[in-house]
Every structure is written in C-alpha cells, then in structure tokens.
Amino acid sequence: MPAGAGLPAGVPLQPDGLVLEHEPVTGSAVASGTPATGLCELGRFGGLELGVWEMTEGGMYDTEAEEVFLVLSGSATVEFLDEDGTVTSVHDLVPHTLMRFAAGTPTRWTVTSPLRKVYLALPA
Template sequence: MTIEVGRLVASTIADAASVALEHEPVPADQVVSGAPTTGHLVLDDDGGRVVGVWEMTPGAMHDTEADEVFVVLAGAATVEFQHPVADPIILGPGSVVRLTAGTRTIWTVRQTLRKVYVAP
C-alpha cells in the first residue's frame, strides 16, 4: 500500500482487510461493557471526503455518528439506535450501511469488526 500523507497514490492497492491499525482503549464514558479498543487509519483524504479503515474489538460502546457509508470486511456486531430510535441492525462481512451525523448508537461487537468507510 502506498499512502502519502493521507492520500492513496493513484493506481496502487490498499489491503484494508490486513493493514495494521494502532488501537486505543475506548474512553471510559463511552464503554457499555467489556474493554473494547478501536483503531483506524485514513487511507485517503482529498478535503471533500475521507476514506478509511476502522476496527473495534469485542465489547460495547456508545457513539454519536458522523455522516458515512461503510462496508464491513470482517467480524460480527449489532448496532442499536438510541436517537433517532430505529430497529437494531446486525453487521457481518459484506454489510453496507449509511449513518447520519448526530445519530446516537450503541455498538456491541461479538467478533472484532473491521470496516472501510467513506465520509464527507
């Protein structure tokens, strides 16, 4: 993979499924259960949109979402929608989801979840 300061070099490949991510513990005020960690890497940022990889280990956490579309590469999780209220979704490899900025969620990860996301 060739990345120059947050930009993929044209005509190269990024292996989002195996790229190494540095993890940090989820802040205590966001943890619902377990001791989850998250890691991410920005693959491309052209100022108009960001493409990246994000991963979370097993556990549960509260989050407030940004506008994004993502595709799950690996893992298993459930996302519950606290506000606005909506039915929970079950995530697995191949799931494609759009989230809206400001949506409050609870992510419960059963198997380490890795996704590629695109955000404005």
C-alpha cells in the first residue's frame, strides 16, 4: 500500500507489511545517531487521524501531539522532558505497549530496534 493511500474498508492490512518511506531526522531534533522516520496516514475517523509511524535506530527530540498509540514492533525508550530539558520520567517501549501523549509534551526518543506504532491523534 503506498503512503497516503488510506485504509480500504473490509480489506485486512498487516501493519508490519506496510512499507514506509523514511526521511532523515535533521538539525536540533537529532539527539544521537542518524535516525529517520516514516509515516503513513491510513484515514480519519471522528476527527482523529489513524496512521502507522516508524523510527529507525538513533535518538530524536520531539514535541508530541494529542495521541494514543500501540507499539507493534521494535524497542525504544521515551523520556518525558520539562521546559528546561530535565527528564521527568522514562518509559520503555516494546511490542504491545499502549501509551498516551498530551499535546505539547516535549520528549526524547532513543530507538534501539526499529520501532513501529499504530496511532490515533488529533490532527496538528
């Protein structure tokens, strides 16, 4: 399924078989290594965006959207940061981890095995 093709009704999709085009993380968003991310929006439901997101090994800083996600594969650590960059909490992400982000939350991701998640988010 090409990126942005949407999720057809009544047709099963195996998210681990979905090929995503990756773009390198650049500039001040890079925390370590040479991470890249890929995204495929599958559709919108009740005003929420449904999609699959993936990150390769490495580290990056991000500011999160209002989102709930389920890790499908890979492993990572996500650190929640306060305004000055101090770590407030650390969470390991592995397959079957379910997590929610509040909009505007600053984070640092460290991916040790390519991480893939399916998410529902309020559009930015």
